[in-house]
């Protein structure tokens with residue numbers, strides 16, 4: 001998958017297939033009952049409103065010439081009543097459809113979010129997160145309107161059109177044919193503009209996506225921006241992205257704007273033709289009442305045509321958004337359970353890498369022939385230069401990525417044969433920048449095990465030496481954190497993450513030790529916390545502190561994706577190789 005930057009248009013990899021629209025039915029289906037009800041309401045209201053020109057004709061041709069006041073009063077009352085009923089029915093339909101549209105939005109967002117959570121790291125690695133965000137929030141909104149109101153409108157407009165044509169034919173066949181003579185011109189315009197219109201809206205979706213990506217990246221990196229005083233440069237980039245958005249939006253709307261005046265002009269042309277023909281034929285087959293009634297219908301005839309054109313327009317416009325949503329939903333899970341995958345039974349913590357090779361991108365091998373066996377309860381320290389492949393080794397163990405060659409076995413079972421969720425339940429991961437979510441400290445600790453009681457959360461915090469600083473906050477465990485633990489120091493964030501992992505009680509623990517220096521008091525707390533965390537578990541630590549490395553049962557020195565030295569601290573020092581050099585260089 002190609003990598004994408006905020007200002008690079010994220011081309012759709014899978015070309016738009018019109019049949020994809022049929023898949024939209026999945027989201028409409030649960031609301032068929034309400035959609036049908038809305039359709040019926042629309043149809044009834046259209047049928048009622050269509051009677052008024054007919055009634056007008058009766059008034060002009062019969063009631064007025066014959067001075068039949070009783071008939072006039074009845075016709076007027078019928079006209080008034082029909083307007084009232086139509087208004088009430090339409091208000092009901094609006095109420096139903098607003099609810100249906102919102103429910104559809106919820107369902108699409110739910111499906112998209114479920115999919116997002118199942119996607120491999122590589123998906124998130126390969127694009128700015130803002131570009132994902134816009135699909136879930138904005139594109140879904142546009143889609144839902146099309147799915148709910150659009151479709152109801154489509155059905156009711158088609159029906160209205162058929163009924164109107166029926167009324168028109170009943171009044172005068174020749175005038176009906178005259179009125180419809182301009183329709184082929186409209187179809188030609190719509191079809192000839194379709195490609196341009198779709199392309200224009202696709203460009204609009206690219207630029208909007210780029211803008212959102214930059215905005216989200218800027219918000220995440222605001223501290224860095226301010227500390228490097230980059231505000232003006234960033235302002236320039238943002239302005240440029242906004243301007244690009246503006247340009248493509250104007251272009252897309254201009255194309256739409258070519259279409260609507262054409263419909264207007266054509267409808268006026270159609271009406272003019274009918275008047276000319278009607279006046280010409282007046283007296284022969286056409287009465288004044290017929291002409292007035294017909295005029296009432298031809299204006300109504302063009303309204304659904306305009307709406308149908310509108311629907312077509314939304315389809316073309318939203319097509320660009322639908323493509324993006326489906327592209328996400330069709331994204332290859334890559335890391336998914338194999339058919340017949342089984343649950344990992346409770347494990348002891350035996351881990352084996354059997355000649356494992358791996359690369360993130362084809363042709364760029366990262367791990368080469370990684371081969372080791374770890375018995376339950378051992379602590380492994382993984383060390384080596386930056387970019388050597390340490391994190392990659394542990395990423396494969398949690399199956400965030402699949403090994404390319406070789407096997408990884410837990411308690412003798414190939415992890416490819418296992419359900420991913422069941423692996424992750426027993427393999428706890430604590431990354432260097434362990435993310436804390438917005439919410440209280442208690443909620444963040446409970447993230448490790450959702451059914452844990454307050455007492456269990458606090459016990460975990462005590463065990464990893466986090467209780468002391470948490471209790472010092474006036475709100476204690478109820479202190480509210482902003483996303484990523486805003487308001488806490490690095491060391492405090494780490495201790496809370498320790499408590500969270502301890503609570504989940506994994507058999508195998510993967511820990512990327514933080515590099516940031518902390519004060520000696522916190523350092524001591526972290527050491528004690530870590531000691532508690534490692535007890536009785538198989539642990540892989542990407543270690544940065546000499547104390548952690550020294551205490552490990554085995555140390556792997558990784559270089560260029562290979563384990564080039566292995567043994568305990570003293571054995572590796574005696575080797576006087578990479579490790580000894582690192583210790584004398586880094587920890588001297």
Ligand SMILES: Nc1ncnc2c1ncn2[C@@H]1O[C@H](COP(=O)(O)OP(=O)(O)OP(=O)(O)O)[C@@H](O)[C@H]1O
Nearest residue numbers: 122125360361366385386387388389390391392393
């Ligand atoms: N998602 C990714 N896509 C492509 N390449 C990646 C990805 N993650 C890491 N790499 C590359 O893989 C190599 C190994 O990365 P890894 O993160 O495993 O190194 P590391 O030893 O943990 O480094 P550090 O000590 O700096 O964290 C690096 O060259 C890195 O550029």
